Amino acid sequence: MEKRQFEFPRIRRLPEYVFEHVNKIKYQLRKEGKDIVDFGMGNPDIPPPRFVVDKLCEVARKKHVHGYSSSRGIPRLRKAVANFYKKRFGVELDPEGEVILTIGAKEGYSHLMLAMLSAGETAIVPTPTYPIHYYAPIIVGAEVRALPLPMELEEEEFQEEFLRRLYEVYNSTMPNPKVLVISFPHNPTTITVSLDFFKEVIKFAKKNELWVVHDNAYADIYFDDYVPPSILEVEGAKEVAVELYSLSKSFSMAGWRVAFAVGNEILIRNLMRLKSYLDYGVFTPIQVAAIVALESDYSVIRNIAKVYEKRRNHLVEGLSRIGWKVKKPRATMFVWAKIPEYFTKVKGMDSLEFSKFLLYEAGVAVSPGVGFGKNGEGWVRFALVENEMRIKQAIRGIRKAFRKTGFYDAGG
Numbered sequence: 001m002e003k004r005q006f007e008f009p010r011i012r013r014l015p016e017y018v019f020e021h022v023n024k025i026k027y028q029l030r031k032e033g034k035d036i037v038d039f040g041m042g043n044p045d046i047p048p049p050r051f052v053v054d055k056l057c058e059v060a061r062k063k064h065v066h067g068y069s070s071s072r073g074i075p076r077l078r079k080a081v082a083n084f085y086k087k088r089f090g091v092e093l094d095p096e097g098e099v100i101l102t103i104g105a106k107e108g109y110s111h112l113m114l115a116m117l118s119a120g121e122t123a124i125v126p127t128p129t130y131p132i133h134y135y136a137p138i139i140v141g142a143e144v145r146a147l148p149l150p151m152e153l154e155e156e157e158f159q160e161e162f163l164r165r166l167y168e169v170y171n172s173t174m175p176n177p178k179v180l181v182i183s184f185p186h187n188p189t190t191i192t193v194s195l196d197f198f199k200e201v202i203k204f205a206k207k208n209e210l211w212v213v214h215d216n217a218y219a220d221i222y223f224d225d226y227v228p229p230s231i232l233e234v235e236g237a238k239e240v241a242v243e244l245y246s247l248s249k250s251f252s253m254a255g256w257r258v259a260f261a262v263g264n265e266i267l268i269r270n271l272m273r274l275k276s277y278l279d280y281g282v283f284t285p286i287q288v289a290a291i292v293a294l295e296s297d298y299s300v301i302r303n304i305a306k307v308y309e310k311r312r313n314h315l316v317e318g319l320s321r322i323g324w325k326v327k328k329p330r331a332t333m334f335v336w337a338k339i340p341e342y343f344t345k346v347k348g349m350d351s352l353e354f355s356k357f358l359l360y361e362a363g364v365a366v367s368p369g370v371g372f373g374k375n376g377e378g379w380v381r382f383a384l385v386e387n388e389m390r391i392k393q394a395i396r397g398i399r400k401a402f403r404k405t406g407f408y409d410a411g412g
Contacts, residue, residue, distance in 0.1 A: 013138050017131075018371035022355050026365050037394040039382040040365040042187070042333055046252040046307055048293075049300050055292045059285035068280040069287065072272050073101025073260070077287045080294040081245075081260050088219075088298070089230040097265040098238070100272050103282055105217050105246040105259040108271070110136040112213060112242070112261060113179075115274045117142035122177040124169055126162075128369060128376030130187045133215065137181075145169050145177060148375045151189050151336075159197045163204065170208060180205065183215035185228050188372045188381040189336045190329035192222075195229040202231070205240045211267065212241040217259075220250035220301045222331040223309045232263055242267045249333060250301050251293045258282060258290045308333050311384040311391060318395035322402060323412050335382040337366075342412040344378055347405065351377055361401035364394045 019040070026036055047053075059065055072078070078095040085091045093099055102108025113136040117123060123137040127146040137144050147169050150161040170177055182201065184193045198214075205212045214231040222228050231241050242263035248254040261271055281287075293300075315335055316328045326337045343349045349357060351368035358364045358380075367383070369376030386394070402408065 010139055010141070014135060018352060018368060021352060022359065022365060022368065025356060025359050029359065029363075034363060036359065036363050036365050037386055037390050037397065038365045039384070039386060039394070040367050041385070042249075042383040043385060044249060044252045044254050044333070045385045045387075046304055048251055048253045048256070049296065051296070052251065052253070052289050052293045056285050056289040059288045062285075065284040065288075067284075069282060069284045071101070071275045071279050071281040073099070073281065074284065074287050077101060077291050077294075080291045081262065084294045085230070085232070085245075085262065089233055091230055091232045093232075093262055094265070098262055098268055100261050100268050100275070101282060101287070102244070102259045102261055102275075103279065104248065104257040105215060105244040106132050107257070108244055108259055108261045109133070109213065109215060110139070111274055111278065112267065112271050113137050113142070114140045115270045116179055116211065116267070120175075122173055122175070124166070124173075124177045124180045126182060126186075127374070128188055128372035128379075130183065130215070131372065133181050133183065134373060137179075145173050146373065146375070149186075149189060149191065151191065151375075155192070155194065155197075158191065159193065159200065162197075163200055166201075166204060170204075170210070176208065177210065179211040179213055181213050181215070182231075183217065185218040185222065185329075185331035187218065187332060188334055188367070188369070188376065188379075190332045190334055192226055192228065192330045195233055198229060198231045198234050198237070202234045202237050202240065206236070210240065211264075212237075214241060214243045216243050217246045218249060218332040219245060221305050221308055221333050223305070223312065223328075224330055226330040228331055238263050238265075240264065247290060247293060250304070252304055253290075253293070256282075256286050256290070258286060308384050311386070311388060314388050314391045315382060315384065315395075318391060319398070322395060322399040323408065324398070324402075333384045335384065336369075336379060337382060338379050339369075340407070340412055342407050342410055343405075346410065351380055355380055358398065358401065361404060362394070362397035364397055 078099040081099045082093040082095045119141040122143045124145050125134045126149045219228050246259035316326050319326050339354050351370045355368040367381040369379030
């Protein structure tokens with residue numbers, strides 16, 4: 001029987017994953033015995049707190065915890081989430097109607113888009129962006145209007161320009177968009193915003209009957225004098241907004257897949273109903289361990305953030321010393337670096353070619369900016385997942401690679 005090639009409509013709408021180009025080269029070089037300092041994927045290398053792991057092991061030894069769990073999250077965990085939001089953000093949440101467990105923020109967001117959007121409806125998504133923010137609406141059959149981020153503006157100017165662009169995109173889309181997707185502190189650009197910014201977004205959303213989904217994955221990886229707010233701190237935000245919060249980065253529990261959607265009761269209950277058909281929830285011992293994490297002293301989170309802060313300092317200062325000027329981010333576990341003009345204008349490299357160049361010539365893996373959308377072209381992203389000694393090794397490799405191209409001779 002002759003084999004048939006199928007092209008399913010939803011898969012046709014998804015472009016080739018740009019990061020795979022870099023990953024294939026990285027794996028091949030490692031196969032050849034080359035040491036690669038890998039800043040590519042935001043996969044935490046810091047272990048979770050020991051007491052959280054101990055609780056997981058303790059509960060997993062019990063006989064009655066290995067069956068299906070509740071997809072919405074066990075009641076004690078949802079209460080722990082509400083208590084955490086009260087302590088961290090001053091936000092009151094009803095554990096019954098305004099909190100739901102998700103299998104990571106990526107799953108929660110994707111299924112929320114499935115619950116909210118239909119064919120012909122539109123989401124507004126800033127770009128560049130974490131890919132699933134853009135493609136989850138596409139996967140469910142909806143449309144996306146991109147809102148280019150004014151990446152190089154300072155905070156106050158950024159807020160004004162973002163709102164101007166939001167107004168423009170919303171009013172030029174017919175029928176009007178149904179949902180605005182935002183995420184601050186932002187991946188990949190590391191942009192941070194103030195509570196006043198969220199107030200303006202909520203005001204706009206209420207006026208225009210627009211839902212807001214805020215992915216707050218990096219709420220607790222912050223540095224210097226900046227503390228990220230929750231959008232739910234805005235009075236009345238729960239009338240139009242939900243927020244995703246994850247233990248992946250804050251507690252270094254990425255592989256555990258524990259996150260939450262909190263906020264507007266209508267959206268939470270619709271997500272809850274959909275998920276009841278799709279999954280049985282996170283393994284119960286993981287949920288119990290997550291309770292212990294959320295109820296721990298906040299210094300646990302801050303100690304993890306301090307590791308990223310030291311790495312940020314070593315990387316940004318090291319790049320500056322070799323002639324690559326990069327701004328220090330105030331939050332996230334990333335550094336968003338504009339490619340030196342010598343490579344884009346003189347050597348004609350795009351972000352993918354520059355990323356390959358760093359792999360081959362410096363032994364350093366980064367994420368090409370174009371992988372986060374066309375507005376990411378001209379940039380690369382470093383994930384702060386290598387220790388300080390490895391960062392120093394990477395700086396030496398990049399300096400050597402730059403020298404070979406004539407970067408310094410050209411005044412780069």
